[in-house]
Amino acid sequence: MNGSKIPSWASLLVILVASLSCVERHPLQPRVPEPQMEQASRLTAPYGDAQTAPPAIVIEGKQLYEGKGACALCHGLSGKGDGPAAHLHNPHPPRDFTDCTVQQARKDGELFWVIKHGSPGTGMVPLVPGILTEDEAWKIVAYVRSFCKKPA
Numbered sequence: 847m848n849g850s851k852i853p854s855w856a857s858l859l860v861i862l863v864a865s866l867s868c869v870e871r872h873p874l875q876p877r878v879p880e881p882q883m884e885q886a887s888r889l890t891a892p893y894g895d896a897q898t899a900p901p902a903i904v905i906e907g908k909q910l911y912e913g914k915g916a917c918a919l920c921h922g923l924s925g926k927g928d929g930p931a932a933h934l935h936n937p938h939p940p941r942d943f944t945d946c947t948v949q950q951a952r953k954d955g956e957l958f959w960v961i962k963h964g965s966p967g968t969g970m971v972p973l974v975p976g977i978l979t980e981d982e983a984w985k986i987v988a989y990v991r992s993f994c995k996k997p998a
């Protein structure tokens with residue numbers, strides 16, 4: 847049947863439009879651009895590994911996350927990416943920090959790099975030095991890590 851050509855063109859168009867408008871990248875894809883990755887992944891917190899940061903640092907990080915840093919506005923108090931402004935960020939929803947698969951895929955330095963430089967083309971804007979100092983950003987990384995606790 848020659849009519850079958852029309853549906854195939856129509857579906858091609860649908861795929862084309864969908865691929866153009868659906869520019870969301872999978873959360874597991876790195877957010878630090880390739881040229882900066884080597885340098886970013888080598889960055890470490892002044893207190894060492896963020897997953898084993900001293901409790902006092904984690905508490906300071908929580909206060910900054912919920913207060914001055916305003917992270918909770920988008921990432922939510924829960925860390926699930928369900929803050930009051932989260933819905934404004936389609937097709938790039940705020941990261942769900944309770945997703946341990948994503949957390950494990952990231953080095954501390956990558957998280958720090960995105961807090962400092964942002965994730966271009968998304969609502970994640972650069973926050974250091976405008977809003978936070980580097981020291982404060984590292985404390986928040988410790989708190990962000992605490993959303994994905996390794997089973998005891």
Ligand code: HEC
Nearest residue numbers: 877915916917920935938939940941957960965968969970
């Ligand atoms: C205005 C909304 C908004 C605010 C405020 C915000 N973020 Fe984000 N954040 C986002 C969005 C949207 C993404 C997802 C970006 C993407 O998909 O590339 C994101 C992604 C991230 C990531 C993920 C990086 C990765 O490697 O996947 C980290 C870490 C992060 N934010 C930390 C923070 C911290 C810490 C704060 C507060 C100091 C903060 N964000 C404040 C919207 C926000």
